[in-house]
Amino acid sequence: MGKEVLAIFQIGPVQEYISVAKKTQDFWSGSYLLSYLNCVAIDTVIQRSGGGSDVIIYPALTGQNLFRYVSGIRASGTKPWSKKPTPDELRPTIPNRFVARLDAGNAIALLDEASQSVQTAFREIAAQVRSELLKKIQGRVSGFDRAVWDKIWDRQTKDPFEIYWITHPLDLTQYQQSYTEAEALFGARKAIRNFQHQDPEPGYKCTLCGQREPLHAQPNGSLVRGQLKTFWEQFRTVTGHRFREGEHLCAVCTTKRLAPDYVFRRDHDIPSTSSVSVANFVCDLVEKYKANPKAFQDGGIDLVEKFVQKAGVVAPQALLDFAVEPLPRVDTLSGGTPPLSNVVKLDGDWFIEETYDNLIVRPPKGSNINTSDVNNAKDALSGLVTRVKEIARASDSVGSEPAKYYALFRMDGDDMGKHIERAQSIADHRQLSQALCDFSLRNAPAAVETSHLGKVIYFGGDEGVAFVSLQDLLPAIDGCRKDFGTALSGQNATACIGAVVAHHQLALLQVLREVRGTVERAKELKDVDGRKDGFCIGIMKRSGGITYARAHWEYDGFQVIPILQELIDHYRYGRLSDKWWHQLSSEEWALKQVSHGSILCNVDLARLEAARLITRHADEEKMKNIGPTALDDLIARIQDLLYHVHNWEDFMGLMEVAAYIARGGGR
Ligand SMILES: [Zn+2]
Incomplete structure (x- = not known):
């Protein structure tokens, strides 16, 4: 190799893209797409520079299932929808940036190509969603003008991402200095945001991002409220109610909503906020049932089976999600045999009494509610809840009931920039990358999903986000930060965690915004030596107020x-x-x-x-x-x-x- 450069490459805007989410599924999907697209960029760089993965300094790629998957399908020319990712490959564990050492001669052409490959990969994903939708729409949406529809898709999915990269001469004898300068240059580059000339988006705006015109298929279809509404009502029906009443999404947000199903072929949706809220009760139920199934018999009828069956009658009437992905720990506990394997898959809403009351008082548009079926399901639920309490009382323990609050937390390594800038050589930097990789691949999921009732949405690099049941919030965050410290013990690294406790029906967008605020509050709690190393928990009250609790993890032990x-x-x-x-x-x-x-x-x-x-x-x-x-x-x-x-x-x-x-x- 002749002269070399250090390259830093990043796909954004991260927060604007990921945090625009109405459902936990949107949140996961945004995180996964970004992680997937950065794998595409990394793979492009590796392939075009000779195929050796040692050009990538950060992130570490050893054991990264998602990267191996993306690289594999690209090599064989397959697409995700014809080769479905395995559960391990469905974890977003690659951060949205990479650092590479490249040959100075072709670095710029190569990074430009990486950037193009990201846009192309996204367009392919959007095209897949669009063609699946067309199959469903066929003659079932009135006045469908294909040209109007295509024009919106083409315009909005052309290049929705902002991609930044820089190169800086690499002096191997002065790695620390080269890297510090490269980071400074990258910071300056990001400060000048890309200017893209875009025609203003007409009409009403997407109810998710609020930026782009919602999809429609009639000339000026987004200008007239009534027309837009009619289109979306029909569109909702043909897509099997993947959109909620009143939602009108643009092509980018529609891609995010449907990609898990149409592109990555996920079997079930990510657990919802209500599933996380009731997880403690479901776990309690499973444990008690396993200990003594007979205790759940009532006049020859199994109360668990009865509840699943009665709720199953209401689900199609109510157009509500029925089976979703269970939380990993609950799934393992259930042992995979009915009736437990069925009850753990029920969306959390089915465990909350108000769901049934609301169905009767305010039946969703297009639903076909039979009041006595709803009441039967509600009775079956309360029979089950009562039984769990009775069993607990008989053994002098505290029985749980389905909770309505859940927690979401975000972890962020403290001063990671400084830790990286202390790396004296590429080998040092790689070692740090590997430690971060091991933490996000193994420790974080173990702390959240194996030991506690939680679900990791994203963990990559030095940051991550996860949902966890309220009862498990404290041990889960304490476990995460301790494991982070252990994984990076060579660097003496610490982490802050911000968490929010919220009602399961509170707008996710608001919760996601608040959780970022709690991380900042935690970081503000610096002691005299500048040590951060703390947490902040915000309780979002239904009345609208928030209470914050904040401390360092430890004070002299x-x-x-x-x-x-x-x-x-x-x-x-x-x-x-x-x-x-x-x-x-x-x-x-x-x-x-x-x-x-x-x-x-x-x-x-x-x-x-x-x-x-x-x-x-x-x-x-x-x-x-x-x-x-x-x-x-x-x-x-x-x-x-x-x-x-x-x-x-x-x-x-x-x-x-x-x-x-x-x-x-x-x-
Ligand atoms: Zn949108």
């Missing part, structure tokens, strides 16, 4: 999450009433003090008062049952927590999170 978890257990088992901290917070006039513009706890007073209130609101007998010093230990640990987290709002937020999780969320 004192860990915050375990003490919160301990509080939750005390509340749930009735050993302590959460009234103690309500009272503490009501005494703010005496316990708060202002210092350097921050509102802090008067630590000495607050510690004394906390001890008094905990003692008053604890059930001493129950406490003694778990250990002679349990109450004193708890008080000491809460006092330690007050010593470390003495910002008033942060501390009260932590107390509220513990009480909230113990109650199973809001009502």
Whole structure:
């Protein structure tokens, strides 16, 4: 090789593309498409520079199933819709950027080609969605003007992505300096956003992205509200209700919505927010059923089977999703045999009583509801919920019921740029890439999906997003950040996590926006040495307000999450009433003090008062049952927590999170 350059390549805009999501499925689809497209770019660079994957410095490609898949189908000229990805290949684990070392002579031509290959791959995916749709539309949508329809697709799917890349001379003896300069150049390049001349989009706008004209098929079809509505009502019917009532999507958002099914042939949808909300109940149900199936018999009828059957009668009437992908942990627990394997596949909405009430009060447009069928299904559900509670009571444990709140969290490695810039050589940089790759391929899914009731949407590089049940939120995020620290122990790396707790019906768009805000809040909590290494949890109330809880993960070895978890257990088992901290917070006039513009706890007073209130609101007998010093230990640990987290709002937020999780969320 002659002279070499370092290249940085990135596909965007990430947030605008991924976070425009109405359903968890859209969110997954956006993440997957970006990950897939970056694989296409990486593969192009590798193939065009001689086929050796060692030109790629970041991300590491060893063990990356998705990359192997993309590279394989490109080599054989197949398309995803004729060679369906396996479950491992359906994980978006490749970040949206890459760093490569290239021959200076052809680097520019090569990166330009990589950029073209991304646009081409997206156009092919969109074309597949479009042709599948045409097959369904055939004569079933009135006044369908093919030319109008084609024109919108061509215009909108031509190049919806912004792709940036730079090259910078690579001096192997001064790798650190070469890389730092390349990053600075890339930052400057990104600051000048690509200017693309685009004709203004006419008419009403897409209800998902709000930018482009919605699909239609009549001249000026997006200018007249009534026409647009009629088109979309028919379009909804022919696509089997993949769109909700009132949705009008552009070609890019339609591609995102339908690609999982029409392009990547996913068998089932990603678990919905309600599936994550009720996961704890479903898990409890499965465990109890496995322990004693007879306990679920009622006059010769199996209550689980009955519920699945009754809900199955309503599903086609209501045009609602019935079977979806179960959460991995619940799926494993179910053992794959009926009736458990069927009940775990039910979308979470079927476990929530209001679903049935709403079907009767406000039947969805085009549905054909039979009220007595709906009532039968609702009765079957309440029979099942009651039975789970009875079994729990008989064994003196706390039974769960279907919750309406779930959590979404986002992890982001702290100061990763600085860690990379410390790499002295390409070998150092590669080592870091490999550690990040191992974490996102193995540790993150294990912490979220194997040990807890969660679903990873995306984990690649030093960041990721996952859904998790409210009950498992704290241990899941603590597990993730610890594993991240272990995987990158050579770099002494830490991570921040921002999480949001939300009602399952709250607009996902809003939740996704809020979760980014919580990551920023967590990062703002820098200590004097500039250490971030913390978390922030926001509880989105139905009333519209948000409460934040924030802390570092640890203070000189004192860990915050375990003490919160301990509080939750005390509340749930009735050993302590959460009234103690309500009272503490009501005494703010005496316990708060202002210092350097921050509102802090008067630590000495607050510690004394906390001890008094905990003692008053604890059930001493129950406490003694778990250990002679349990109450004193708890008080000491809460006092330690007050010593470390003495910002008033942060501390009260932590107390509220513990009480909230113990109650199973809001009502
Ligand atoms: Zn759109």
